[in-house]
Amino acid sequence: MLEIKDLSINFEDFTILKNINLKLENQVCVILGPNGSGKTTLLRAISGIIPYKGSIKINGKEVRSAKRILEYSTNLQEVYTIGNSAWDTAKIIAEIKGGDLKEFTNILSYLDVDRKVIHKPIYKMSTGQRSLVSLALALFMKPQIVTIDEPIENVDVNRRDRVISLLRERVNEGLIVTHQKELIKMLENNKKEVIIYTIVNGELVEGDKM
Template structure:
């Protein structure tokens, strides 16, 4: 379960997120909004990367006070700098979260990624490689709760169906943020849709 209460995030005098309240339990939410609307900032707060006001709890544990939440994962690339290479990072994650490293390689092969890419750090990859590798790192341990940032951005058309298939198969609880509304139909899942508007969440069926 992910529960967010009265969440606000500000940088200097600029408020990015204002009074966000959200609760999901074995559900998938899609949050729509243009680039710069605060969607990624929300995921960064949930991941414990940035300070926030209010409360974010994953299975009852406050994120800011947690050293590591093994049941949670994200594709935010900044969390995958713990190793000198992607392979080293994957090994560390596998050990910590008791994941099967073979599953990581299976996802890479499924996405038609050259395995040689994993000997690089993620920041030295192409934009498309970063997107695919970070998705594989997020999903290979089969986490209970997942947050995914812009999963089909920078994905070439030949891999799009495979990325959608992975999302459909492996995410049963979590948040996917995107500025591409077509993702809702592509997923073919029963999802709840929100829009990020001026740093606040508005449920899609309440938009006028």
């Protein structure tokens, strides 16, 4: 379960997010908003990367005080700098979470990613490669709760359907944030309920308000 209560995030005198409240239990939520609206900032807070006011709990564990939440994963690329290459990072994740690296390579093959790419660090890949490899790193452990940032941005048209299929198959609970409204229709055939919110002036509003 992901539970957010009275979440606010400020940088200096600027308020990015305010009074965010959201509770997910075996649900998938798509959050819409234009670039710069605070979508990625929300995911960074959930991932424990930036400080926040209020509460963010994953299965009852407060994110700011939890050392490691094994049942959670994200595709935020800044999370995947723990190894000298994407392959090293995958090995570390598999060791920590007790997973199978074959799942990682299987996803890469499904997304038609050149295997040579994984021997580079994320920051040395092309934007499209970074998007696909970080998605594979987020999903190969089959985490219980996932946050996904802009999954089809910088992904070529030929691979978008495969990205969507992976999301349908492997994201059973969590947040997917995007500025691309067409993503909602792509996910609508998912067996899980898809809830839609929009970030408007730093606040979370139910429904498609874009």
